[in-house]
Amino acid sequence: MEIRELLAQKARPVHTIHADRTIESAVEKMTTKQTGALIVMEGDRPVGIFAERDVMRAYLKDRSGDFMNQPVKDAMTNRLISADVTDEITPAVITMLKARIRHLPVFDGIPLVGMLAIEDLVNYLLQALNLELRELKEYISDLHDASTD
Numbered sequence: 001m002e003i004r005e006l007l008a009q010k011a012r013p014v015h016t017i018h019a020d021r022t023i024e025s026a027v028e029k030m031t032t033k034q035t036g037a038l039i040v041m042e043g044d045r046p047v048g049i050f051a052e053r054d055v056m057r058a059y060l061k062d063r064s065g066d067f068m069n070q071p072v073k074d075a076m077t078n079r080l081i082s083a084d085v086t087d088e089i090t091p092a093v094i095t096m097l098k099a100r101i102r103h104l105p106v107f108d109g110i111p112l113v114g115m116l117a118i119e120d121l122v123n124y125l126l127q128a129l130n131l132e133l134r135e136l137k138e139y140i141s142d143l144h145d146a147s148t149d
Contacts, residue, residue, distance in 0.1 A: 004085035007114040014115045019073035037103035048076035
């Protein structure tokens with residue numbers, strides 16, 4: 001299955017923040033929007049991601065109460081690991097696990113069209129495995145029934 005199909009089912013919006021906004025405003029937005037990560041933008045261009053881990057790193061770097069007033073661009077993760085809507089789900093999961101990330105921005109060419117969380121991908125894989133298990137059980141049952149006829 002392509003990521004495009006999962007995004008169509010999931011309908012989780014992408015939340016962004018401008019690179020010059022403060023860490024405090026990012027934390028407020030993440031809390032309000034109930035998301036663990038924001039895509040950091042400069043104009044209409046994504047330049048990084050700001051996740052819960054980045055808050056902790058910023059705190060450890062500057063334990064003063066003033067770290068919340070730093071700009072997001074000073075605390076964000078610059079390396080934006082992403083996927084394309086045409087990518088398959090299993091390689092996307094592998095990418096996330098290898099990179100130890102929990103959020104994967106999705107692009108359709110240039111525009112940012114979605115964000116997947118690791119839980120979205122794990123839920124999809126669990127559903128696929130359950131379906132496969134059910135089909136295998138039916139197949140075995142059919143084989144058993146055929147052998148007793």
